[in-house]
Amino acid sequence: MFVPKYTISAHLLANITRINSLIRDLNDRRFPKIVLVEFESAARAVSAYASTSIEGNPLPLTEVRQLLKSNPINIRDSEKEVLNYNNALEKLHHLLLTDQLEISLELILNIHKQVIDGLLPIYDIGKLRQKPVVVNDPKSGNVVYLPPDADKIEVLIAGLINFIQLNKQTVNPLILAGIFHKQMVIIHPFMDGNGRTTRLATKVLLAKMGLKTFNLFSFENYYNQNVTKYFQVVGEYGDYNELVKSIDFTSWLEYFTGGLIDELLRVQKLLPKSGNSPGTHLESHHHKILEYIKLNGFIADRFYAKLTKRAKATRTQDFQKLINLGLIKRLGKGRSTHYI
Numbered sequence: 001m002f003v004p005k006y007t008i009s010a011h012l013l014a015n016i017t018r019i020n021s022l023i024r025d026l027n028d029r030r031f032p033k034i035v036l037v038e039f040e041s042a043a044r045a046v047s048a049y050a051s052t053s054i055e056g057n058p059l060p061l062t063e064v065r066q067l068l069k070s071n072p073i074n075i076r077d078s079e080k081e082v083l084n085y086n087n088a089l090e091k092l093h094h095l096l097l098t099d100q101l102e103i104s105l106e107l108i109l110n111i112h113k114q115v116i117d118g119l120l121p122i123y124d125i126g127k128l129r130q131k132p133v134v135v136n137d138p139k140s141g142n143v144v145y146l147p148p149d150a151d152k153i154e155v156l157i158a159g160l161i162n163f164i165q166l167n168k169q170t171v172n173p174l175i176l177a178g179i180f181h182k183q184m185v186i187i188h189p190f191m192d193g194n195g196r197t198t199r200l201a202t203k204v205l206l207a208k209m210g211l212k213t214f215n216l217f218s219f220e221n222y223y224n225q226n227v228t229k230y231f232q233v234v235g236e237y238g239d240y241n242e243l244v245k246s247i248d249f250t251s252w253l254e255y256f257t258g259g260l261i262d263e264l265l266r267v268q269k270l271l272p273k274s275g276n277s278p279g280t281h282l283e284s285h286h287h288k289i290l291e292y293i294k295l296n297g298f299i300a301d302r303f304y305a306k307l308t309k310r311a312k313a314t315r316t317q318d319f320q321k322l323i324n325l326g327l328i329k330r331l332g333k334g335r336s337t338h339y340i
Contacts, residue, residue, distance in 0.1 A: 002159035014255035050224035147188035177205035222259035
């Protein structure tokens, strides 16, 4: 039975109190959908960049952003890692909107399958490892940690999930998410992709903490600012079998919640400015389209032409901009084309 050792220190309690205050502030504010659409896309890019960069992916953020916009067919493994992570983020976000997503072994395996698709042999994708592995220091290459034996993994994950389910009504969700994160790193259940899978699964638990703008949140960014510190606090050093009874989660929970504060402050600072870019600014003619749809349920180009003196090609661009921002959708083809 998994019973993690941790203390609600003054530092941890202060962090939780601060996070709850920041969440209330963000939830009380209202942002135009146009702002949220742009920021959600930007947050996914930061998450995909940061989480893969932690694992050694060399792509800079500028290249990651361009990659996610172009979505090329012929790609390198480094690009595949980024695209996989972004796709997994999108799928998780849509599932979270249903409010039915819960941590389970099936979910963890599905996340791993998405993250590592095309990067490992098929028998290692979406499956718990069947072989022993070691964790090396990324700088020296020396072995620093021996994870549990492969035959213990399924039982250890079941114990972790059971702990989450039994305590979700009584233990603060921030603590549960932090414990899950570190314990998954300790178990090291996959041949590769452990960190990326763990961070995505942790996002599912964090989404339960009541942050309405969670899809704008990139907690991976904090860890990527000091990868050495992250590995030092989230990981363990030595043999799991010798360490298991003495592992204390307190210092990690303090660091984990501190990172959430850092990210919440970043989001809080950026949100008021995120609607000012040329790509999201709406002119009066864009508003005419939206107002017409609000009154009539849909609009076609022939109706829009009566509302404005803009040329045919320009009107097409106006529709496309609103489509790109997620504000309208194109239906039909040819003369029956219309927008809702």
